[in-house]
Amino acid sequence: ALAEQPLTELDTYTRYYMADVDGLEGNDQYLYVHKNGVGIAGLSPYNYLIKSHFLSNKSELYNIPPSRIDGNREMEEIKEIRIDYKVSGTDFSDVRTSGKMNKKNRNQGQNLGRHGPVLCKILLNGEELDFQTQVYCRLLESNWRLAQNPMLLVQQPSTEGFLAVIQIKPADLANVLPKFLTPQQYC
Numbered sequence: 001a002l003a004e005q006p007l008t009e010l011d012t013y014t015r016y017y018m019a020d021v022d023g024l025e026g027n028d029q030y031l032y033v034h035k036n037g038v039g040i041a042g043l044s045p046y047n048y049l050i051k052s053h054f055l056s057n058k059s060e061l062y063n064i065p066p067s068r069i070d071g072n073r074e075m076e077e078i079k080e081i082r083i084d085y086k087v088s089g090t091d092f093s094d095v096r097t098s099g100k101m102n103k104k105n106r107n108q109g110q111n112l113g114r115h116g117p118v119l120c121k122i123l124l125n126g127e128e129l130d131f132q133t134q135v136y137c138r139l140l141e142s143n144w145r146l147a148q149n150p151m152l153l154v155q156q157p158s159t160e161g162f163l164a165v166i167q168i169k170p171a172d173l174a175n176v177l178p179k180f181l182t183p184q185q186y187c
Contacts, residue, residue: 018030084122
């Protein structure tokens with residue numbers, strides 16, 4: 001499966017960000033897109049739900065501007081974290097393609113539309129967030145590692161803590177990606 005190996009080749013992906021998804025301030029997501037249309041989607045380290053936990057010790061490491069760290073949330077201990085892929089009457093937790101990505105298994109998976117269905121619910125210290133992809137796509141994989149270690153979402157949100165591997169519909173690449181921000185625009 002795609003997610004069985006660590007995400008070490010992210011330099012082959014173009015990085016995009018969307019800030020304030022669904023009009024919710026600080027609800028920031030990322031989408032890394034490969035030239036073949038395969039994408040990796042997740043919560044940005046700047047997402048309001050996780051940023052105070054992730055950024056507290058990593059601002060210098062990632063050269064994060066202070067404006068992205070300061071906010072109304074104070075650093076708090078993580079008492080509860082859960083990622084639930086069983087939502088909207090569907091269980092996305094076992095969606096996986098087999099083996100390396102190729103044309104055959106890119107057509108497997110679950111179709112997802114923009115703004116629905118909810119792919120997973122994230123619960124962190126009593127706060128809940130619904131995660132939806134922001135592009136028309138096919139879900140190739142949910143991140144099974146999060147079931148075993150949900151702290152990856154907070155500790156490594158941009159790599160091992162991703163939420164989904166998707167195949168983006170070609171028409172949506174041209175129509176939607178201009179609405180996303182480049183890393184330079186985002187920071």
